[in-house]
Amino acid sequence: MKPTLPTSLPDYSYLGTLKQLYHDIDLAINNHFNDFPDHKKTLPCKDGCSACCSQFFEISEGEALYILYYVSLQSIDFQQKAKESLDIAFSRFVHEFASFYQSHFKYSDTELFDYEAYFNDPIRFEIRIPCPFLSVQGSCTIYPARPIICRTTGSSYTTLDDCGEICEIIPSSLKSHQWQADLRHFQDRIWSFSELSLLDRDDSSNSPFDSDEIIELRQFPLFYSLYELLCLPASFEEAYLSPLFKDYLTLTRSELEKKLFHKLIL
Numbered sequence: 001m002k003p004t005l006p007t008s009l010p011d012y013s014y015l016g017t018l019k020q021l022y023h024d025i026d027l028a029i030n031n032h033f034n035d036f037p038d039h040k041k042t043l044p045c046k047d048g049c050s051a052c053c054s055q056f057f058e059i060s061e062g063e064a065l066y067i068l069y070y071v072s073l074q075s076i077d078f079q080q081k082a083k084e085s086l087d088i089a090f091s092r093f094v095h096e097f098a099s100f101y102q103s104h105f106k107y108s109d110t111e112l113f114d115y116e117a118y119f120n121d122p123i124r125f126e127i128r129i130p131c132p133f134l135s136v137q138g139s140c141t142i143y144p145a146r147p148i149i150c151r152t153t154g155s156s157y158t159t160l161d162d163c164g165e166i167c168e169i170i171p172s173s174l175k176s177h178q179w180q181a182d183l184r185h186f187q188d189r190i191w192s193f194s195e196l197s198l199l200d201r202d203d204s205s206n207s208p209f210d211s212d213e214i215i216e217l218r219q220f221p222l223f224y225s226l227y228e229l230l231c232l233p234a235s236f237e238e239a240y241l242s243p244l245f246k247d248y249l250t251l252t253r254s255e256l257e258k259k260l261f262h263k264l265i266l
């Protein structure tokens with residue numbers, strides 16, 4: 001069924017501000033490679049390479065909902081294929097990494113989810129499942145809606161820390177800085193999309209936290225979040241008309257934050 005969603009996002013909405021951040025990041029990366037064409041030649045990331053697209057990484061809930069928004073505007077055939085691919089990825093995860101899934105995702109929707117154990121489990125670094133939106137030709141089928149990690153991995157950096165290898169092809173994040181775009185000035189804006197700021201809350205008296213705290217929102221692997229959003233509902237219409245999706249599409253950031261207490265990493 002065709003969605004009944006706006007074809008443009010309100011600027012003030014959470015997803016509208018995320019779209020602006022995507023635009024600004026893309027512009028900064030493009031400007032870098034225009035200014036330093038030699039860096040573009042040195043960059044190991046080439047058309048058709050998808051080495052990083054099978055890695056196990058997390059995205060914020062807002063980024064997952066932005067992808068859902070993008071999918072909702074595509075053809076029914078595209079949506080159906082996306083759903084099938086998500087089903088396959090999720091099934092692979094549950095069956096091939098059964099003990100990891102059972103140990104960590106049993107309480108994924110509650111405060112009992114143990115992020116420290118999850119992020120530090122060595123199995124997490126070994127999981128390889130191709131992204132459901134990766135085409136057989138090795139290109140991204142949701143390119144305009146890809147999350148921040150996909151926009152920046154390989155091409156740019158947000159910290160000068162040694163983060164280890166980037167993918168099977170790029171073995172050192174430190175060495176990569178010689179060709180990458182410097183996006184350190186974006187770090188706060190990027191973090192802000194996976195955090196809930198409790199500053200300036202007018203109902204902080206109802207909050208279990210100090211009013212100046214910043215708390216992280218839940219983050220899950222791309223295929224896991226999209227499976228929950230697109231495949232678990234009974235129909236596309238139900239997925240696209242869900243209250244959570246509507247909130248991200250229509251509320252301002254501060255209005256949305258007031259509704260997200262149950263989605264905190266505690």
Ligand code: SF4
Nearest residue numbers: 053131133134140150
């Ligand atoms: S969203 Fe696109 S770029 Fe990101 S992992 Fe999937 S296919 Fe690759």
